[in-house]
Amino acid sequence: KNEVEQSPQNLTAQEGEFITIxxxxxxxxxxxxxxxxxxxxxxxxxxxxSSGKKKHGRLIATINIQEKHSSLHIxxxxxxxxxxxxxAVRPNTGNQFYFGTGTSLTVIP
Amino acid sequence: NAGVMQNPRHLVRRRGQEARLRCSPMKGxxxxxxxxxxxxxGLKFMVYLQKENxxxxxxxxxxxxxAEFPKEGPSILRIQQxxxxxxxxxxxxxxxxxxxxxxxxxxxGTRLTVL
Numbered sequence: 449k450n451e452v453e454q455s456p457q458n459l460t461a462q463e464g465e466f467i468t469i470x471x472x473x474x475x476x477x478x479x480x481x482x483x484x485x486x487x488x489x490x491x492x493x494x495x496x497x498s499s500g501k502k503k504h505g506r507l508i509a510t511i512n513i514q515e516k517h518s519s520l521h522i523x524x525x526x527x528x529x530x531x532x533x534x535x536a537v538r539p540n541t542g543n544q545f546y547f548g549t550g551t552s553l554t555v556i557p
Numbered sequence: 558n559a560g561v562m563q564n565p566r567h568l569v570r571r572r573g574q575e576a577r578l579r580c581s582p583m584k585g586x587x588x589x590x591x592x593x594x595x596x597x598x599g600l601k602f603m604v605y606l607q608k609e610n611x612x613x614x615x616x617x618x619x620x621x622x623x624a625e626f627p628k629e630g631p632s633i634l635r636i637q638q639x640x641x642x643x644x645x646x647x648x649x650x651x652x653x654x655x656x657x658x659x660x661x662x663x664x665x666g667t668r669l670t671v672l
Contacts, residue, residue, distance in 0.1 A: 547599045
């Protein structure tokens with residue numbers, strides 16, 4: 449069983465749609481990260497959060513520590529948002545991150 | 558302030574050869590993490606290093622893989638006698654410290670292909 453589960457695995461949306469990607473985890477954490485990876489490309493950290501909500505441009509990330517759940521929202525989606533979005537958690541103990549398998553998003557013009 | 562740098566970006570090796578992957582952390586960062594992304598799989602932790610010390614190598618295969626982060630120069634991930642199953646993208650990340658609140662910054666990755 450993975451420590452981090454993401455849903456959906458694949459998502460196709462029309463340009464302009466509101467998008468939600470979900471992440472559930474099973475361990476106690478000190479931080480949760482949302483990462484973005486373009487095909488064949490590197491990894492960009494979008495958010496790091498431990499409580500509440502963060503917003504950056506059209507991206508919003510929320511976390512509920514009690515429910516061990518986080519969501520990444522994209523408002524007014526655009527084709528350039530097409531990428532794989534990865535949820536990663538840093539447990540309270542240990543040095544490593546646990547990663548979800550990613551959500552592959554395709555935004556169609 | 559340059560980001561995390563990795564080289565080479567692409568590396569092709571034949572079975573049995575050695576692969577050396579380099580990671581230069583962001584300026585001021587003394588913590589380096591290596592991750593492997595196998596085709597169609599998620600990222601997996603391999604090893605966590607500070608300058609001259611391996612802190613956690615619980616994700617490293619027991620044989621053929623080694624990592625170092627010398628006092629001077631980049632961190633090196635070394636794979637000896639590569640096999641086809643080593644073909645993957647290898648990412649490193651750096652942070653200024655380990656504690657909570659320290660974000661990791663990822664490099665562009667090295668894509669290793671073993672023929």
